[in-house]
Amino acid sequence: MSQSLVRTAAGWLLGLMLAVAAGIVAVNLVNDSIASPQQPVREYFDALQKGEGEKALGLLHASVPQSNAAMLDGTALQTAAARTTGVEFGAAVERGGNQVMVPVDYTIDGSRLHTDFLLERSSTEWLFFHKWSFVPAALPVLDVTVVNSSEATLNGVPVNMPNGRNSFAVFYPGEYEATLNGQYFSAPPTRATLSSREAPAAPLNLLTEATPALKDAVSGKVKEFLDSCAAEAGKQQKLQPDCPFYHATNNRVIDGTIDWSITQYPPVRIEPFGGRWVVAPLDGKARIKARQVDLFTGALTDLNAVHDFSFTTRLDIEADTIKLTPLLSY
Structure with missing residues (x-):
């Protein structure tokens, strides 16, 4: 090769x-x-x-x-x-x-x-x-x-x-x-x-x-209910109105002088319970002013008393609608 x-x-x-x-x-x-x-x-x-x-x-x-x-x-x-x-x-x-x-x-x-x-x-x-x-x-x-x-x-x-x-x-x-x-x-x-x-x-x-929005809405409804209740109690001149608050006395309160007002609105707490939302018991203070007559002495005095009160409510929420139902025991 x-x-x-x-x-x-x-x-x-x-x-x-x-x-x-x-x-x-x-x-x-x-x-x-x-x-x-x-x-x-x-x-x-x-x-x-x-x-x-x-x-x-x-x-x-x-x-x-x-x-x-x-x-x-x-x-x-x-x-x-x-x-x-x-x-x-x-x-x-x-x-x-x-x-x-x-x-x-x-x-x-x-x-x-x-x-x-x-x-x-x-x-x-x-x-x-x-x-x-x-x-x-x-x-x-x-x-x-x-x-x-x-x-x-x-x-x-x-x-x-x-x-x-x-x-x-x-x-x-x-x-x-x-x-x-x-x-x-x-x-x-x-x-x-x-x-x-x-x-x-x-x-x-x-x-x-x-949320704060819900608490504010419920607080508004609580305030509305209590203010309306106090106004109606004054209008009807009742010592024991259909409200969470009342006044008991042995004196005679002069008709036409009774005036109810709310001095402390309840703080609102909303908590889960049993698969739903509940409002914790609502505690506040109400004032009654009136003129009263002592049945023993006949003395005429001013009535000015503040009473603690407490009540519960039922809270129902559907979409954007809030319903608050007071549950009062008498």
């Missing part, structure tokens, strides 16, 4: 070896990047940030337990992922059986957290490129309760709360905030951070309270 032919063959052989080496490098680069087990995890985090619940669910291959699905898409999902920052995808750890664990570190509201995602090699494309997918599992569930309310807000989305409770299927990682901001009832926000399926968050419990 001539030297020229040998050199040509050697050149072709070297070129082939370089091409093979370049192909191996290219395959490894692809398998370490877009075909790496970290790639579906990156896509999953991206779907969460964009509020694309259908895509996130498809990537995760997760089943949805029997629960409310309000947190699995759109604004609610974006809000859950919005506080997730500083995401770092670690090197995959072999778990055997074509499975790997992909560690992810991130920060939510200043706390550094960690989640492990289990993936499996599902197939190979073009003979060389690995295809990875999440090992199927069920989504976690977040329980929410609210005192004496059939509605609440979770991650900015109004949700129904039958009998004051509900369960929501949620993605992870994420942060979930429950609030109640009604006209007459509200609850301070409470948050839960979910970092994995295996460590579900504690239930979110909303402790509902009457």
